[in-house]
Amino acid sequence: MQVAAINARARQRYGEFVQALDFAFEQLIELKKMIDKMRPRVRTQGAWRNATPDELKGMYKKACAELEELKAHAMTYESELISRDWRV
Incomplete structure (x- = not known):
């Protein structure tokens, strides 16, 4: 019973980790859209x-x-x- 609970928790944590990676990719896609809209500006001294x-x-x-x-x-x-x- 205890091993099953530990395995369920480990699966849940791994799932959360994969979800976090997917969320990071989604945010990067939104960032890419913003970068594409940017245009270079002339920099003034100082x-x-x-x-x-x-x-x-x-x-x-x-x-x-x-x-x-x-x-x-x-x-x-x-x-x-x-x-x-x-546990690493």
């Missing part, structure tokens, strides 16, 4: 500086790649994460 649209697109691609890698690792070790109840 003005506050923010990233250009091209820099943001590079950061976006890197974030997506790292999230994909994390999700792939999670799927690879899914059975281990569930069986150990996240």
Whole structure:
């Protein structure tokens, strides 16, 4: 009975983890829409500086790649994460 409860909790935690990854991807899609609407501005000397649209697109691609890698690792070790109840 105790093992079943632990396994159910571990499955729930893994499901929440996967949901969080999916939510992060959804938010990145919304961010991509905003980046696409941006246009470069002429920077004046001494003005506050923010990233250009091209820099943001590079950061976006890197974030997506790292999230994909994390999700792939999670799927690879899914059975281990569930069986150990996240004790690493």
